[in-house]
Amino acid sequence: MSNEKISLYFSEGSSDKEYHAELVAKDDGYVVNFRYGRRGSTLTAGTKTAAPLPLAKAKALYDKIVKEKTSKGYSTGEAGKAYQHTELESRVSGLLPQLLNPVTEEEMLRLLANDAYALQEKLDGKRGMLRRSTAGVEGVNRKGLIIALPQAVVADAEQLAPGCVIDGELIGEVFFAFDLLELDGVDWRAESYFKRSVALKRALQVAKLAGQPKAALREVPVYLERHKRPAYEVIQGARREGVVFKLLAAPYTVGRPASGGSQLKYKFVESATARVKAKNGTKRSVALELKDAKGTWVGVGNVTIPANYSIPEAGSLVEIKYLYAYVGGSLYQPQYLGVRDDQEESACTFAQLKFKAESSEEDEA
Numbered sequence: 001m002s003n004e005k006i007s008l009y010f011s012e013g014s015s016d017k018e019y020h021a022e023l024v025a026k027d028d029g030y031v032v033n034f035r036y037g038r039r040g041s042t043l044t045a046g047t048k049t050a051a052p053l054p055l056a057k058a059k060a061l062y063d064k065i066v067k068e069k070t071s072k073g074y075s076t077g078e079a080g081k082a083y084q085h086t087e088l089e090s091r092v093s094g095l096l097p098q099l100l101n102p103v104t105e106e107e108m109l110r111l112l113a114n115d116a117y118a119l120q121e122k123l124d125g126k127r128g129m130l131r132r133s134t135a136g137v138e139g140v141n142r143k144g145l146i147i148a149l150p151q152a153v154v155a156d157a158e159q160l161a162p163g164c165v166i167d168g169e170l171i172g173e174v175f176f177a178f179d180l181l182e183l184d185g186v187d188w189r190a191e192s193y194f195k196r197s198v199a200l201k202r203a204l205q206v207a208k209l210a211g212q213p214k215a216a217l218r219e220v221p222v223y224l225e226r227h228k229r230p231a232y233e234v235i236q237g238a239r240r241e242g243v244v245f246k247l248l249a250a251p252y253t254v255g256r257p258a259s260g261g262s263q264l265k266y267k268f269v270e271s272a273t274a275r276v277k278a279k280n281g282t283k284r285s286v287a288l289e290l291k292d293a294k295g296t297w298v299g300v301g302n303v304t305i306p307a308n309y310s311i312p313e314a315g316s317l318v319e320i321k322y323l324y325a326y327v328g329g330s331l332y333q334p335q336y337l338g339v340r341d342d343q344e345e346s347a348c349t350f351a352q353l354k355f356k357a358e359s360s361e362e363d364e365a
Contacts (some may be wrong), residue, residue: 006066008074009039018071020308030058032065040307057239059150076201081284084148093140094128097167099256100244100265102314108266110247119228120192120220121235122242122265125171126342132157132164141342149175152216159207166200177204178220189252196252214253242267269321272352273343274300276316286312288320290329291349299316300329303336304354325353332356
């Protein structure tokens, strides 16, 4: 059996704590070690086993510790809020999302003027789906694996009729819904996006969630025709993440097309998924790396980890916001956004980057 480890967080009022447990092989048995303390401070370390134990006993002790902490409100989410806990977590759900390709500013302006496309705000959260069945509510990440959801989201989603699957994005303790895949057990993927958006609004209205600003399950507004440009200007003026254009007549197509597609995104800020190369000694920063066109990992600079986040381990995938990238890959003014446990290393490529245009001699004059 391979080693196990888990990082748990708790944030409520003035409390902001973290707890780390690990089950590791030692000598002829296994030990259970732990670290805990206030987030961002030096953690207290110790062990629950004075001597190595047989695997079964050590695993039972490890599981008991995790259960005790989660029952007290600790969760694997770095926000440290109350999440549902499910034995199904990380199992394959059978669901996969439709993924979007980016467009240039020129293409974005054409889509903005094209009434065949709707506009929605692109949110800066974790992509996922929500499934309400007769057995309850479960979350699904972009890999199609079942994940835990905040209890507030679960409580609101339980107001939906069973047999409902919604696509959206999770930000903190709120799930923002932007598409409907199934309703009352009927598959809606072959229907047009326009019909799906109307059905989603209706489903939230029936559940008495539509228009509720404090609901944990909310609809992302859809803008059509003459309402698109004013909405775009508001979103851009507020320096938000970006916008998404959806072809009103298109069905829901799982996966990402090689190019183009019926759903396209345009970002106002740049972000990229990178791999942590290493921790930078005792500093609250890590070195980052991306794959070049040859598949070789190349360093792209460092990023400081804010005090309200734990420092990610080497090999972790993280999301970074930045102003632009220099030729060669180094990121200018990078900002840490958190761990991306819903991504694969194949996403960590130079193809994500927006490079700073090199100045010509005429530009310098």
